[in-house]
Amino acid sequence: MKIGFIGTGNMATAIIKGIVANGFVSAEQIYLMDIDHEKLVSLSEEVGANFVNSNRSLIEAVDFVVLAIKPNVIEHVLQETKDVILTKKPVLISIAAGTPTDKLYRYLDTDVEIPIVRVMPNVNVLVGKGAAAICGHDFVNQEQLDFVVKMFEAVGKAWILAEEDFSNFTALAGSSPAYAYLFIDSIARAGVKHGLPKQVATEMAAQAVLGSAEMILKTGENPWTLIDQVCSPGGTTVAGLLALEEEAFISTVVKGIDTTIARDKELNDK
Numbered sequence: 240m241k242i243g244f245i246g247t248g249n250m251a252t253a254i255i256k257g258i259v260a261n262g263f264v265s266a267e268q269i270y271l272m273d274i275d276h277e278k279l280v281s282l283s284e285e286v287g288a289n290f291v292n293s294n295r296s297l298i299e300a301v302d303f304v305v306l307a308i309k310p311n312v313i314e315h316v317l318q319e320t321k322d323v324i325l326t327k328k329p330v331l332i333s334i335a336a337g338t339p340t341d342k343l344y345r346y347l348d349t350d351v352e353i354p355i356v357r358v359m360p361n362v363n364v365l366v367g368k369g370a371a372a373i374c375g376h377d378f379v380n381q382e383q384l385d386f387v388v389k390m391f392e393a394v395g396k397a398w399i400l401a402e403e404d405f406s407n408f409t410a411l412a413g414s415s416p417a418y419a420y421l422f423i424d425s426i427a428r429a430g431v432k433h434g435l436p437k438q439v440a441t442e443m444a445a446q447a448v449l450g451s452a453e454m455i456l457k458t459g460e461n462p463w464t465l466i467d468q469v470c471s472p473g474g475t476t477v478a479g480l481l482a483l484e485e486e487a488f489i490s491t492v493v494k495g496i497d498t499t500i501a502r503d504k505e506l507n508d509k
């Protein structure tokens with residue numbers, strides 16, 4: 240199978256490096272196109288993938304096309320390549336936030352049965368620890384869907400998810416790495432305040448958060464049980480926990496997630 244990427248930015252780079260490192264496909268099976276020629280050539284050379292000079296040539300060359308472009312340019316890209324899409328009928332895989340499969344199909348303005356799969360991945364696919372939600376539009380067959388699921392399982396966890404839950408997933412797993420990085424950076428900054436070098440403090444905080452995530456996933460324990468295990472009576476943790484809650488830590492995080500979901504829904508409706 241040949242996989243093409245329209246757009247070679249943050250997300251495409253993470254997916255490509257992840258699936259090549261893991262051996263899901265070889266670099267020779269990957270074709271790239273980006274309007275930023277320098278970025279295109281640089282990624283192509285770095286990973287050893289092919290590059291082409293137009294989105295039309297890319298679609299002609301491959302079986303699966305990952306639309307790794309911003310939501311506001313998808314309509315234009317689908318319209319400029321429509322005739323090639325209708326002839327070649329590749330599987331279109333969109334990773335755009337706030338862009339339902341119905342909307343993507345409407346952009347093509349056709350009744351030809353073009354298979355479209357929607358994926359909401361996250362950037363942690365780069366290190367094989369991604370999280371991706373996947374749903375297929377009307378004309379996707381099981382084999383095509385399975386291929387996409389396998390592609391994202393190669394670089395993390397993948398769930399088949401009802402499209403109505405995509406806004407929630409985008410907040411919980413698509414955007415949340417940024418919030419987790421912020422949390423880690425905040426802990427590290429506190430370390431710097433107390434005299435630790437930033438790099439060391441960041442490594443310590445990241446390792447503690449990594450282990451905490453694994454504890455939840457591997458033990459299956461309720462996070463509150465684990466919190467209680469760390470909070471020694473009269474100890475350090477409970478003092479810090481209560482100080483965090485005085486500043487409405489939980490509600491602040493929930494507000495961030497609510498706002499992310501609302502923004503995704505706003506994009507859906509645009």
Ligand SMILES: NC(=O)C1=CN([C@@H]2O[C@H](COP(=O)(O)OP(=O)(O)OC[C@H]3O[C@@H](n4cnc5c(N)ncnc54)[C@H](OP(=O)(O)O)[C@@H]3O)[C@@H](O)[C@H]2O)C=CC1
Pocket residue numbers: 245246247248249250251272273274275278294306307308309310312316334335336359360361362413414
């Ligand atoms: N970043 C993330 O963590 C995640 C992103 N996503 C989704 O992934 C998509 C891509 O995001 P991200 O990788 O961050 O974005 P980037 O801006 O990093 O990458 C998009 C790339 O596409 C290029 N591009 C723009 N127009 C065209 C075109 N007509 N033809 C070919 N290439 C073009 C851009 O070039 P230029 O910069 O010159 O415009 C840029 O290099 C978005 O839809 C986003 O919602 C989903 C999950 C996570």
Ligand SMILES: O=C(O)[C@@H]1CCC=N1
Pocket residue numbers: 336409413414
């Ligand atoms: O910020 C965004 O819109 C994209 C979608 C999920 C992560 N980044």
